[in-house]
């Protein structure tokens with residue numbers, strides 16, 4: 001590629017303001033309450049993958065900490081996947097106590113009210129004492145569920161304002177058929193930290209920090225000579241969602257002995273598999289919505305799904321990050337590393353553990369900075385953050401964040 | 411029964427490291443051990459095991475991966491400690507990720523569903 005700089009999308013190219021953003025958005029309990037009501041109770045929220053519940057009777061339990069929701073996701077006899085609040089109709093017990101399993105009925109451990117896998121109430125012991133309870137109207141409380149690309153989304157509104165496809169606003173169309181299902185094996189890393197969730201959303205929406213904060217971890221592998229501040233290329237907007245193309249150094253060759261040994265056993269999630277690329281079996285590499293510029297040193301397409309998800313398709317899998325606010329100054333980070341298969345040998349298992357440690361440490365760097373950022377913002381000396389021309393996605397997020405808090409349609 | 415704390419023949423020299431890293435069963439524990447070790451301890455462990463990775467796995471490969479005998483399981487757990495030690499030696503030059511809280515825990519789950 002002759003001159004990469006013309007593809008470095010700047011805030012002015014997208015007509016984005018929000019150069020100055022109030023610190024209050026990141027520190028105020030009132031803003032957190034508005035985020036709960038105006039964003040998280042209205043948006044479609046991604047919570048899992050369909051392949052976590054492949055068979056009829058399979059179920060998983062998921063927390064949505066922002067809404068204090070405890071959710072059962074279950075595949076019915078009819079093959080349909082449904083979501084319910086994990087709360088007994090009798091006196092409220094969170095009755096499904098295993099994180100996952102397979103069953104055709106859920107039995108409440110308190111007084112044994114019995115529910116079918118589709119959430120309907122099937123039996124009340126001593127039913128004569130509950131003449132006022134209509135069984136047909138007392139199943140587990142349902143939550144709207146839809147799927148895209150094998151991902152499960154929930155919507156906590158009584159009636160969603162828009163369908164999932166409308167909400168995704170074309171992102172789903174561009175990425176239609178992206179082969180997420182080729183990478184079913186997942187390692188999940190979670191942590192809670194003292195910072196506002198948007199600190200981490202922002203960290204994943206700019207490459208400006210990569211050469212500095214990730215100097216020892218990511219920089220040698222991903223920051224190219226012709227893009228030292230790692231501008232995202234070819235940034236695309238879809239409603240509040242976005243994608244951007246990120247380069248990688250294909251000549252990166254770790255010379256550290258232990259890391260080199262790992263590369264020889266099984267390539268890390270992010271390392272390009274040159275043979276696979278040549279043979280057209282490199283997963284996401286050939287999808288038309290990914291790397292539209294066809295840059296030769298393609299690293300990842302960073303996909304941001306509003307409000308709290310970042311997905312990075314890579315050479316040998318993909319990374320999935322999710323950021324849940326718990327309060328204005330506490331959040332949960334969930335990182336999932338998806339690979340083609342479970343480890344088949346001890347060498348592969350070792351290599352995957354090593355990749356996990358390396359991936360985790362990069363996120364730990366981001367989380368560490370987000371925590372320091374929170375301390376600085378709460379100290380109170382600054383009223384605003386300043387977003388550069390090279391941070392267009394931070395401005396875009398702020399634009400849509402402000403609009404939703406003010407009541408704009410999803 | 412062989413002593414569950416003895417290493418396979420030829421790997422006895424790794425005993426001091428097996429006494430530390432070989433006692434850990436999860437990546438979470440290994441990450442904490444790395445943070446709580448001195449750089450000298452980590453480097454000694456790294457210097458003793460990194461050059462022998464291939465030898466270690468050639469030995470382990472003679473057994474089914476999900477049914478390692480006690481001595482081999484101990485050797486394997488010891489080797490896995492290197493996934494953390496190598497980050498300290500080869501990447502950061504210090505035990506902890508810079509600027510991270512100490513000690514820092516992260517929950518890790520390997521998926522069962524496939």
Ligand code: FES
Nearest residue numbers: 088090091108111
């Ligand atoms: S609370 Fe569930 S049966 Fe009573």
Ligand SMILES: [Fe+2]
Nearest residue numbers: 203209214366
């Ligand atoms: Fe980062």
